[in-house]
Each structure stands twice: as structure tokens, then as C-alpha cells.
Amino acid sequence: MNLCESCNSADAKIVLSLEPISMHLCTNCYNELMAKDLDLKLGQLPETFSLKDYQRITRIFHVERRIDPLGIYMEASELIEFGYKFAVHGELGCDQQELLTKLIDKTRKGISKQQVKTEVFPNGQIYNSIIDDQITGMIEYDETSEDTPLVIIDGKPFTWEEVGKILMSYEGFQIKFKMFDMTDDIEK
Ligand SMILES: [Zn+2]
Known part of the structure; x- marks a missing residue:
């Protein structure tokens, strides 16, 4: 300090x-x-x-x-x-x-709207899914990974791998990434 x-x-x-x-x-x-x-x-x-x-x-x-x-x-x-x-x-x-x-x-x-929910497959496996087909988050430094960031969604950190897993249920869909300044307004 x-x-x-x-x-x-x-x-x-x-x-x-x-x-x-x-x-x-x-x-x-x-x-x-x-x-x-x-x-x-x-x-x-x-x-x-x-x-x-x-x-x-x-x-x-x-x-x-x-x-x-x-x-x-x-x-x-x-x-x-x-x-x-x-x-x-x-x-x-x-x-x-x-x-x-x-x-x-x-x-x-x-903070009023949940974007990612955690669910359980019948076999007991836990998985995350996107509620409204869109997520907004914040990119942060990941101390444990040199090459990929953390994404903060719903006030929780997700590793890049976790984000990837969430996206796997959208195979065949298009995706759009757009970056916004912290002070911009993003419609959720
Ligand atoms: Zn001072």
C-alpha cells in the first residue's frame, strides 16, 4: 500500500x-x-x-x-x-x-435482474445458463490465468472457461461482443 x-x-x-x-x-x-x-x-x-x-x-x-x-x-x-x-x-x-x-x-x-442461473441436470451435474439470451458483465484481471480474463456477471466472477461453457448451449447461434465504458448505459 x-x-x-x-x-x-x-x-x-x-x-x-x-x-x-x-x-x-x-x-x-x-x-x-x-x-x-x-x-x-x-x-x-x-x-x-x-x-x-x-x-x-x-x-x-x-x-x-x-x-x-x-x-x-x-x-x-x-x-x-x-x-x-x-x-x-x-x-x-x-x-x-x-x-x-x-x-x-x-x-x-x-442488480435487479438475474442473468445467469445455476441448474442441475437429472444426473446431478451442475450447470449455468443464460436467462434472457444476453449477458452484460465486466471484464476483470484473472490472477490465476495469464491469458484470459474474468467476467463479472450478477456480481460474481466467472472464469473465461465458465463463460465458454455457458455459451455451449448456443451452438449454431450468432454472437455479438460490444465493449462499453464503465460510465455508459447498457440496456439489459
Ligand atoms: Zn491524502
């Missing part, structure tokens, strides 16, 4: 390069610096919020905001590894509470 060079305490996740120097900063110090530089007011945000998923299970999301010269990036990520993650982007002068509401709405929508 890198310590923030400004407050010396929190986890420094951001490297700010202002030639010729670069600084390791925590998100808070980075945002304060950017806000000052851009003459922007940082509104109060909750650290977390929780919502119920498609199974009525409570999911807790950590809220993070990052100011950049082009706007405000806001992200809600679950407090577990490989969980759900959602993000929105707003203009610099936007209402940050409205942006938060947008983020919460996007999160609510994103």
Missing part, C-alpha cells in the same frame, strides 16, 4: 503527474487539489449505500468520486472482491447529488 504524500494516511491510489514531479495521492487529497485548481465545490457524499439485489439480498456499495479536468467520475463498488461495480460521469459543474442519484439508480437497475 502506498501512503498518500499529502496526508500520509490513506491509501494512495492515484499518481498525479505535474511535470516534472509526480505525487502519490489518496482520492480525497487528489479531489481536493483538483477542486481547488478547477474552482469547484466538493459536495458531501455518503461513503456507502446499500440496496437489495434480485434475490432480495442486501449489497453494500462503497462510493468513490474522482474529479478530473473533464468532469466528475462517480463509482459504486461492492465491498467484496469481484462484486458488482457501476459508474457514472457528469460535467464539472453538474449537481453532484443528482449525479449520486443517477449512480444509485443505475446500481439499483443493474
